[in-house]
Amino acid sequence: MKVFECGHCNYPLFFENHQCENCGHLCGYWDSDRIMLTFDPLSTSFISDREKIEFKYCKNKEYEVCNWLLEKNDKHDYCPACQLNRTIPNLSDKENFPKWKNLEVAKHRLIYQLQKMGLELRSKMVNNEGFCFDFIVKMNNPNIMTGHASGVITILLQEADSVLREQIRKQLQEPYRSLIGHLRHEVGHYFWERLISNNKEVLRAFRTIFGNEKMDYSNALQLYYKVGAPDNWQDSFISKYATSHPWEDWAETWAHYLHIMDMVETAHFFGLKVNSNEISKNMRIEATFDPYHVKDFDTIINNCIPLSFAVNSINRAMGVPDVYPFVITPGVVKKITFIHELLWPKR
Known part of the structure; x- marks a missing residue:
């Protein structure tokens, strides 16, 4: 997640903020530009501080569960x-x-x-x-x-x-x-159905990496819950549940791809560095890039591994569970790379 700031006083804002905690200006997320807009709380209309464009809030703002914005004349009531x-x-x-x-x-x-x-x-x-x-x-x-x-x-x-x-x-x-x-x-x-199931070439590549999804899904899950994951599951799978069926392997790997991209993006926007002389060189990073703009997934994963180790260490210092309690092995990297390369043309 990127870092947002108030358009009136430049104070940092969380993605979910409805109001700037520093100056009191109202705020809302504008997804077309991926920015947070702010408004004078004393005004009767929502004209953004910097852009001077009039907006309206998603109808779910009345429940304080959504802060997304729509243009004033948008036909939709919901974001x-x-x-x-x-x-x-x-x-x-x-x-x-x-x-x-x-x-x-x-x-x-x-x-x-x-x-x-x-x-x-x-x-x-x-x-x-x-x-x-x-x-x-x-x-x-x-x-x-x-x-x-x-x-x-x-x-x-x-x-x-x-x-x-x-x-x-x-x-x-x-x-x-x-x-x-x-x-x-x-x-x-859902995106397995949209991106893979009807594309013969991609489906063949998927089966080479994840296995044949035509195996009986119900029987596969029953077997998994009966006998569990194989002893060496971490060599090729991100979780035990991923071993149950190729569909679940895909969904688990997809979720972790999104976890990784979000972690590295957040590190980038905060300018995080792991560069102490007390740790080995392969555990040092400098998050100088937005992962959504990087085609080479090795660059992303080489930053994610030391980053997750660093934040896990901070959590352990506070006596709380790891933020990312998973081992990313070369076999898992191969699967996540498949997803990254599949999605890259859509950037």
Whole structure:
């Protein structure tokens, strides 16, 4: 994620800010230019401080779950990110609202990233080949699960409960479980259908690297939950779950590609360096580039590995879990490179 600043006082802003904490000016994200715009809080219209253009907020601003902007005369009431919502939870239930808000924070970060990758984002409510989000409560229905099916990305509201999510993480013996991780994983299934399934040449390359997705999916998952991952799974897979089926290997690898790109982009905009004389040369970095503008993935991964080691070390100093508790082996790099090269022409 890039670093934003107030257009009135130049104070740094988080992506989710609705107001500058320094000068009090209102702010909102303008996705067409990927910048944060600011407005005089005393004005009756939203004319941006620097651009002097009039905007309106996404309709979900009334719930304080979205700060994205639309041009004043835009025919839409909702921003491009919120237009992808097909189902939101019942907001009359007060327990649902904070969970939905957490989901929206993660979803908006996901859409920011997909836009920067140059991917076509179409709402399934308008185009059947698009995708949409269902944020729903399980309601004791065992058939409702977090997942993806034909462009519909379903996220159970319980995943936004940090306590319950941690319980599930421990139960499944996962090193990492987050809302942004769920969203990145599930949207990966959607883009497999869009980018690979109907392209014979790309599909052949996919099968060479990830395996044949025609193996029975249900049986493969049952086998995985029965016997688990093979002993040497880290040689070729980013997670144990990735070993269950080529589709899940793709989705897990896709999610980690997005993790890596976001980490390195953030490091770049903060100008982070890992360059101490106390560490080996191969663990030194200087984040001088935006990874979305770099074609050679080796350059990106050579910065990501020492960066993740550095931030993990800071977390351990504070007695909290690693930010990125994964090992990126050469076999995994090969798979992530496949994704990077597949997406590069879309930049």
